[in-house]
Amino acid sequence: MNFEQLKEKTRSIINKVSTISEGSLDLVSDLIVIEIYEKGDVFIDRGKRNHKEYFVFEGVCRSFLLSPEGEEVTISFFLEDSVLSPNKTRTANQISHLNFQALTKLTVASLNADKFEQLMINHLDIREFGNMVLQNELLAKVEKEIGLASLNAKERLILFREKYHFLENLISHVDIASYLGITNVSLSRLRKSLIA
Template identity: 35%
Template sequence: MLKKYTDILFDLGVGSITAQQLFWEHATLAEWPKSTTVFAAGKKNDKEYIILSGIAQRFIEQEGSSPVTTGFFVAPAVVTPHFARTHRGKSLFSLQALTDVVAAEIPVAALDALRTEYPEFRAFGQRVLEGALVAALHAEAAWRASTARERLLAMRQQFPNLENSVPHHVIASYLGITHVSFSRLRHELARSNNFIK
């Protein structure tokens, strides 16, 4: 069963047969049913995650209000590395499966040991880190200076078909607008596209 994920790991930078064998010696294949909370903000978590199929959301909870979605992980995707998503060992955000998800879970200590010993895993870690940094900077720049319409169009470009796969109230939260405003904006875009055609 693990062979079906060979190409995904290769595309993410774990390319050689040896590296993939080492990875699976330490990693386990996990299935997260839709709505599973994988880890929660403020709680300890000692794993790294690669989402092999499905979609998950990163979110934070605010007292007295609904959870706020701050990001999506659409397979294949590496969840924000442990050192960047924790403070004093505790998670800064929660991770939840929005669809049924299959993921590779590997203890942080095991992946750190692989990075120390094998150049391929060091390159993998560097690639993940660079990708996370670029995504964070782009998101911050885009979100601060753009309209809701522009944010939706950017999201559609980054995550094609996301609107057909996850609840719309989650997307509205991610865009920083209400569910009603999101519905209205989708209708406006659909009308303008039909007009252009």
Template identity: 30%
Template sequence: MKEFKLFLESLVPFTESEMQVLLSLFSEIQLKKKDYFAQEGEFSSKLAFVSSGVLRAFFRNKTGNEYNKTFFTPSNFVAAYSSITTKQKNLINIQCLTDCTLLVADFRQLTSLYKAYPKFESLARVMAEYKFSIKEKREIELVTLEATERYEIFKKEHPNLENLISQYHIASYLGITPTQLSRIRRQNSKS
């Protein structure tokens, strides 16, 4: 909880009483590798802070092929954002790639406190702006950069993640095949 508190304080200057109210909304849960935090077609209402572990957000097409959209690593929030904000069914799956420890809160409970605690709404705005900018950057990279460049960005943005998850998941995230990723990694090791 200490790391979570420091993370929150880095985003919004909460008073001690505001921080206590906010922290009281979250409880710790443990999920095992391959467990789902959210599943396509279900309704989500939970927002979580990743204390440890790695999760992936992915979607599956009609033929069963999976495409990784993003990874959630420690000191990041994870949620099926479109579902919790629109109250519609999830469009994506969120699955643990390792054992995970999450601090989980009910999103509606959090939003119900916006009027009483305006800084909670400020926190939500800061997080939404951050998530949007990350999403936009990633979309631009997918269509404008070569796979090798995307791989280099992945390594900088997610140091050590390669050692924790399968190459299949990294390739899917980069929009390439595992074979292409192997070639890129071989070329990089020769440089």
């Protein structure tokens, strides 16, 4: 991928959230380093330092944590052409409090988070982009929280299908079940009940 291709890919991802100027796009693109991971790779480890922002160029990944019982709980999915949670929202003192894992072959653009923060401070359009990412992140969390707190599992699965239609045939049902707050056995039961 040459710089022009990289820039166009970045443009399309950023513009889906909030438009920025050509000059700002150049400033952002200049920070990008491409990283490639294989299916199953954990590319951000809870407890380790992480000082990057990420755009998902190709593939799908998830954030997850271990429950008190030691089971992996999927927090969020990130699809192709989307922006990962802002660094500030998933770290403390640059130490990650979440794990991130590639669920398919994954290509991401990574950016130094401190340099990106400086761009946000100095450029209104980049700041607005960053703030929109933040707002979308919180909005998604609130929506998920409402689902977990007030819907039953069947209703949550229906909403999941509306939002992540193609994931169900692409990734492990164990990961989907923990995202929905149920066991994979319950997920299988619900899938059957929704065929009719």
